[in-house]
Amino acid sequence: MKRNSRLSLALHTLGHMAGQPDRVQTSAEIADHAGTNAVVVRRVLGRLREAGLLVSEKGHAGGWQLARPPSGITLADVYLALDERLVAPAESTDASCCSVENALHNRVANIMADVEENLVDELSKTTILDVHHPAKAVPVQTAPFERKEPR
Amino acid sequence: MKRNSRLSLALHTLGHMAGQPDRVQTSAEIADHAGTNAVVVRRVLGRLREAGLLVSEKGHAGGWQLARPPSGITLADVYLALDERLVAPAESTDASCCSVENALHNRVANIMADVEENLVDELSKTTILDVHHPAKAVPVQTAPFERKEPR
DNA sequence: AAATATGCAACCAATTTGGTTACACAAGCG
DNA sequence: CGCTTGTGTAACCAAATTGGTTGCATATTT
Numbered sequence: 001m002k003r004n005s006r007l008s009l010a011l012h013t014l015g016h017m018a019g020q021p022d023r024v025q026t027s028a029e030i031a032d033h034a035g036t037n038a039v040v041v042r043r044v045l046g047r048l049r050e051a052g053l054l055v056s057e058k059g060h061a062g063g064w065q066l067a068r069p070p071s072g073i074t075l076a077d078v079y080l081a082l083d084e085r086l087v088a089p090a091e092s093t094d095a096s097c098c099s100v101e102n103a104l105h106n107r108v109a110n111i112m113a114d115v116e117e118n119l120v121d122e123l124s125k126t127t128i129l130d131v132h133h134p135a136k137a138v139p140v141q142t143a144p145f146e147r148k149e150p151r
Numbered sequence: 152m153k154r155n156s157r158l159s160l161a162l163h164t165l166g167h168m169a170g171q172p173d174r175v176q177t178s179a180e181i182a183d184h185a186g187t188n189a190v191v192v193r194r195v196l197g198r199l200r201e202a203g204l205l206v207s208e209k210g211h212a213g214g215w216q217l218a219r220p221p222s223g224i225t226l227a228d229v230y231l232a233l234d235e236r237l238v239a240p241a242e243s244t245d246a247s248c249c250s251v252e253n254a255l256h257n258r259v260a261n262i263m264a265d266v267e268e269n270l271v272d273e274l275s276k277t278t279i280l281d282v283h284h285p286a287k288a289v290p291v292q293t294a295p296f297e298r299k300e301p302r
Numbered sequence: 303a304a305a306t307a308t309g310c311a312a313c314c315a316a317t318t319t320g321g322t323t324a325c326a327c328a329a330g331c332g
Numbered sequence: 333c334g335c336t337t338g339t340g341t342a343a344c345c346a347a348a349t350t351g352g353t354t355g356c357a358t359a360t361t362t
Binding site: 006 | 350351352353354358359360361362
């Protein structure tokens with residue numbers, strides 16, 4: 001595994017669950033499917049539960065289940081639940097000596113925040129039902145944008 | 152510093168250079184501006200040079216300079232030059248036992264690749280001249296997209 | 303009570319990362 | 333020619349991140 005394995009694991013699991021929303025799955029089952037460890041699964045899925053995407057039950061017949069119909073869970077929900085900002089760094093706001101540098105720093109931070117926001121918007125267009133759906137391709141339609149000249 | 156410090160450093164430096172395209176800057180100067188180390192600067196900027204965004208000269212009056220007019224360098228160029236895929240993991244294509252799981256895995260990978268591609272498209276709309284430009288706000292105009300119902 | 307499953311803390315090994323030092327090489331200048 | 337300046341690169345270090353693992357408490361069903 002490498003970068004984004006948590007997001008990958010989350011999408012994989014939710015996509016699987018979207019196919020059988022009523023079935024309760026144990027972390028051990030999920031770990032088998034995903035080729036990882038049960039504790040790791042509970043770690044990642046725990047954050048999704050905190051975000052209200054999943055519910056978990058303890059005890060003998062316990063396990064994990066979707067908290068909502070799969071058509072109501074978008075990739076943005078999953079991404080935000082994991083709380084991993086891919087492009088935008090955490091705020092530092094440390095005032096540098098030179099105001100010019102400070103302004104540039106803020107501008108870079110703003111740009112990255114905007115890109116992050118756009119990423120979330122894009123993710124919100126796809127649900128985990130789309131992830132599960134076997135036949136159809138990904139509905140991420142690229143918005144028409146002016147093509148820049150390569151040179 | 153934390154995640155994306157390389158991208159942040161690159162954008163910061165290029166944004167600075169966009170203001171004075173003819174000036175040659177040493178890595179020590181850049182490191183001072185960015186609050187980091189000269190070797191780190193050369194590490195990051197070296198990848199930008201490999202991508203043809205910067206040129207560097209050794210020796211007495213050496214240093215770093217833009218290889219192209221700043222209006223021709225987009226954030227996508229910078230992002231791709233650094234070779235850090237934010238959302239898409241590297242290809243593994245290891246065939247799992249269960250074909251259903253394998254298909255799901257591929258679908259998740261495809262989705263993440265699509266998101267990555269869309270991210271690059273979004274980044275290509277902004278040039279480092281926009282990063283430098285002091286007054287204007289970030290021109291990342293969000294494409295009109297159908298608002299999904301929150302529930 | 304026994305079995306099952308989550309919740310959670312603690313720890314480990316591998317990887318990543320920024321920082322630092324050291325040194326070779328190149329280019330201009332006295 | 334020798335000195336200075338600056339890039340290029342390797343080596344190493346410390347900190348942070350991360351997935352994996354073990355152990356144990358707790359809850360729930362049988």
